Amino acid sequence: MCSIIGYTGRFGAASVLIGSLKRMEYRGYDSVGMATMESSKILVRKDVGKVIEVEKSLQLDAMPGQIGIGHTRWATHGSINKINAHPHMDCNNNIVVVHNGIIENYKQLKVDLQNNGHVFKSETDSEVIAHLIECHYSKYNDVKQAVIETCKNLKGSYAFVVIFKSGLVAGARQDEPLIIGLGKDGNFISSDVLGFIEYTDQSIFLDNQDIVILNENNVSIYDFNGNPVSRDVTQVAWELGDIDKGKYAHYTHKEIHEQQYSIEKAFGIQTESINKFIDVILKSKNIFITGSGTSYHCAMLAKYLLNKLSDIRTEIVMSSEFEYMSRLLDENSVLIAISQSGETADVLHAAKIAKQNHAKILSIINIPTSSLARFSDHYLTINCGPEIGVAATKSFTGQLAIFYSIVNKLSSTRIEIKFSDFSDIINEVLEQESHIEKIAEDIKKTKDIYILGKSLHYPIGLEGSLKIKELAYIHAEGIAAGEIKHGPLALIENNTVVIVLNPSDDTYTDTLNSVYEMKSRGATIIGISNQTNEIYDYFIKLPTINKLLYPIIEIIPLQILSYYLALKNNANPDYPRNLAKSVTVR
Ligand code: F6R
Numbered sequence: 177m178c179s180i181i182g183y184t185g186r187f188g189a190a191s192v193l194i195g196s197l198k199r200m201e202y203r204g205y206d207s208v209g210m211a212t213m214e215s216s217k218i219l220v221r222k223d224v225g226k227v228i229e230v231e232k233s234l235q236l237d238a239m240p241g242q243i244g245i246g247h248t249r250w251a252t253h254g255s256i257n258k259i260n261a262h263p264h265m266d267c268n269n270n271i272v273v274v275h276n277g278i279i280e281n282y283k284q285l286k287v288d289l290q291n292n293g294h295v296f297k298s299e300t301d302s303e304v305i306a307h308l309i310e311c312h313y314s315k316y317n318d319v320k321q322a323v324i325e326t327c328k329n330l331k332g333s334y335a336f337v338v339i340f341k342s343g344l345v346a347g348a349r350q351d352e353p354l355i356i357g358l359g360k361d362g363n364f365i366s367s368d369v370l371g372f373i374e375y376t377d378q379s380i381f382l383d384n385q386d387i388v389i390l391n392e393n394n395v396s397i398y399d400f401n402g403n404p405v406s407r408d409v410t411q412v413a414w415e416l417g418d419i420d421k422g423k424y425a426h427y428t429h430k431e432i433h434e435q436q437y438s439i440e441k442a443f444g445i446q447t448e449s450i451n452k453f454i455d456v457i458l459k460s461k462n463i464f465i466t467g468s469g470t471s472y473h474c475a476m477l478a479k480y481l482l483n484k485l486s487d488i489r490t491e492i493v494m495s496s497e498f499e500y501m502s503r504l505l506d507e508n509s510v511l512i513a514i515s516q517s518g519e520t521a522d523v524l525h526a527a528k529i530a531k532q533n534h535a536k537i538l539s540i541i542n543i544p545t546s547s548l549a550r551f552s553d554h555y556l557t558i559n560c561g562p563e564i565g566v567a568a569t570k571s572f573t574g575q576l577a578i579f580y581s582i583v584n585k586l587s588s589t590r591i592e593i594k595f596s597d598f599s600d601i602i603n604e605v606l607e608q609e610s611h612i613e614k615i616a617e618d619i620k621k622t623k624d625i626y627i628l629g630k631s632l633h634y635p636i637g638l639e640g641s642l643k644i645k646e647l648a649y650i651h652a653e654g655i656a657a658g659e660i661k662h663g664p665l666a667l668i669e670n671n672t673v674v675i676v677l678n679p680s681d682d683t684y685t686d687t688l689n690s691v692y693e694m695k696s697r698g699a700t701i702i703g704i705s706n707q708t709n710e711i712y713d714y715f716i717k718l719p720t721i722n723k724l725l726y727p728i729i730e731i732i733p734l735q736i737l738s739y740y741l742a743l744k745n746n747a748n749p750d751y752p753r754n755l756a757k758s759v760t761v762r
Contacts, residue, residue, distance in 0.1 A: 177250040177756040178262070178276040179203040180354075181371040182337035182345045184392050185362010189213075189244025190236040196364075196371040197246045198227045202564050202750075202757035203276075203367060204250025207261035210234060211272040212241035216341050218272050222261035226751065242362070242392075243345060245337050247274035250756040253282070254299030264303040266310035267295055273309065273338045275302035276367055277352040278761050280332035305336050319344050323387050324402050333521070333761065337365050348387045348400075352760055353519055353547060356380040356388060356395055358409065363390045368758075369412045369545070370562065380407045381545055410545060428565035428647070428749040432735045436602040438560035438570045439728060442577035443595040445556060452554045453512075454585045456536050460510040463490045464535075466498050466526045467514035468759065470568035470642060474514050474540075474575040476635035477727055481579065484632075485587035485724075496762070498526035505533035513539045516563060516571035518546020521762040527551055540578050542571050565750050566757045567646055569735050572639060576728050591724045604719045605732045612733055615702060615714050616740035622673045625652040626664065627734070628694075629677035630687050632727045633657075636677055640734030646752045648741035657683075657690040670698035675737075677730050680707045681723035704733050 179200035183189050189212045197208060208230050209222030219239055223230035227248065247262035254260035262274045279285070282301035285308065290296065294307045308329050313322035323338070323346050335352035339345055347354055347365045357364035357372030357379055364372035365388060369379055382388060385400040386407070399405050424430035457463060465475040475492045482488045493501045495513070505511070511530035515523045518541040527537050527548060539552040542560055549555045558574030584591055619625070625644055627637035637654030644652035655664050657676070668674070674694045678687045688709065695701055695711055703712030706720040716733045718726065742749040 177204050177758055177760050179248045179367045179371070180245070180274040180276045180335060180337050181367065182245045182339070182347065182365040183362055184243045184345050184390060185359060186242060186392065187361060189241050190239040192375070193244050193246035194227065194231060194236055195374060196366065197248050199370040200366070200368050201227055201248050202566055204248050204756045205751050206251045206256040207249045207258070208234070208247070209261045209263050209274070210236070210239065210244060210246045211263040211339060212239045212244040213339055213341070213343070214241035218265070218269060218339065218341070220263055220265065220272060222258055222263070224256055224258055224261065243339060243343060245272065245274045245339055245345070252278055252761060253301040260298045260300050262302060264298060264300065264306045266306045268310065270341045271306050271309050271313065271338060273302065273306040273336055275305055275334055275336040276760070277334035278332045279304060279330055279334060281330070285329060305330070305334075305338070309338055313340070319346050319389055320387065320398060320402060323348055324400060327387070327400055335367065344389055344391055346387065346389045349382050350385060351521070354382045354386070354388070356382065356390070358395065362392050363395055365390060373412065377412045379410050379412050379545070381410060381550070382407065412545065426565065426750045428567055428569060428739055431563055431565050431570045432732065432739060433606060434560070435570050435573050435732060436599050436606065439573050439577050439602060440595050440598040442558045442560060442574035443581060443593060443598065445559070445578060445581060449554070449556055450581055450585060453538050453556060453582060456510050456538055456554065457488065457586065460536065461508040462504050462506070463488060463510055463512070464505070464530070465490055465492045465512045465514070466495045466523060468495045468520050468522050470572045470639060471514040471516060471523070471575060473635045473639040473642070474572060474579065476638070477576060477632060478579045478583070480632050480635065481583045482586065485583055485589050485591070488586055493526075495520065495522035495526040499529060502529050502533065505530055505535045507534040509533070509535035511535050511537050513537060513548060513552070514575055515539065515546075515548050516542045516568055517758045518543045518548035519758045519760050521760050524548060524551065525762055540575055542574065566752050566755050567643055567738070567749070572731065573728055580725070580728070592722055593725065601719050601721055601729060602732065605729050608716055608733060609736055612716060612736045613740045615716070616737055616744055619673050619700070620741055620744040623651060624667070625650055625673045625675060626667075627652065627654045627675045627677065628657040628660065628687065628690055629654070630657045630683035632724070633677035633683060633730065636727050636731050636734070639731055640675070640738070643735055643738035644741060646755060647738040647747065647749045648745050649747055649753070650741060650745070657687045660690050660693060665693060665697065668694055668697040668699050672699045673702065674699040675702045675704065675734070678703060678705045679718060679723070679726040679730065680705065681726065704730050
């Protein structure tokens, strides 16, 4: 879940790479590091913190060279400090490496290398790569062979980029993404197209077990046996403008607001692509839906919708638990995998298990070039543009919109959805922002928040509580409203904050009964509904829409509330502590 990037070209590497790291920082932001090379001299600079915080101390102006590598870290092995920050070097400062992933057998490799005289500086698993390459390079005196032999030694998941003193840059991937950017003024090797999109949209997505060697003018790709392989050049489409914060102070804020248009866009998905999904689903006996975190909450809502409106029976399983729930998978099964990034290791693992059992794979993703999309039989794109804020916002409502479109095709009762109305509807919700900010001010010191909802609103309560936890560091729990009397009621005391998702649908009266039980024990109630009620201490008004569509809009006040709770508690909503956007480790 780190970001790695390499550049070799006509520009100063340090000034190119710093921009790349800023754009990819969503992948990890514990520390930053860079190495550049000029006249066969490698210079390394690193520090703890986010790019913007350490940019000055790295003194990039004093880092000459048109060849360089960079890294932002999400710590796995070794604490967060300057020594453990990447890049890592070999014993003789001839080789410098950045790595993303986990080297599972690093302990044994380290002992073996130490026994052979290698001196380690960090506690990381990654440093073994530099020393292994050093060993093999001194034996073979050949970049390709040194990388191949190193990959043979490594177990686990990795993508790494290495600079050799000869001026060549090399990389390899095993279960972690690595993408080449082919520029007019140089070539890139990166964890994400965002690393080079400012310079080129011509990309090569390396396959698993590919090795690449590049310089300013040439890119050569090999498999792990050293045979040359050819990979297609893909043009990536995202506009650089989408990566700016625009008038917003945070990506998260911008992305919450973008829902005014992104939901409508996701609804507009081509019927033809949906039909492919429907065909596979209708032919399957067992239908599994999987995802992690926010994407799992979408899976939950999908199950409620399918159950309510169709005869389709589904099994929903969190991706991290999928391995233990996969006995029924066979050639008559389909796995629908949901993932914004399409790179989440747990989701990819679930998809692999499904494929091994001959099931079909359908995926719903935001990044069409992602590993999951390429692994699937068919995929649908939510098309909401890059989501940089670590917390999922617009991707969640995009995923929901796609599922509504799927369910509509599978059910006899069609949900009337007027796509073109959505931008006005979302605008009405967004108009509540300053009111929600005031509520955040009033409740910012609370230690616990409970979010109640029944039926379709329950997954939204779970998703809202995830947003509050990760953005504002306040303990929050989504609870199925009817469950409070089975235990959670014991937690309610004077001024406990309870948010209730209660639009006027078939759950309205039952949910209100649970709210009365909370209120009579002293809870402060925040109602989110199209219909006010005297029981609410605070009320966030939703526009009145088709009853089945409320989940798509009621998450937005919860996203806004989480955002302001974060600000008022001095947390940076774009970079929640200890997290990273793309969780590429299991
Ligand atoms: C929460 C959040 C995470 C992700 C999860 C899966 O705001 O962003 O819970 O939803 O890590 O990520 P994707 O959807 O990329 O597979």
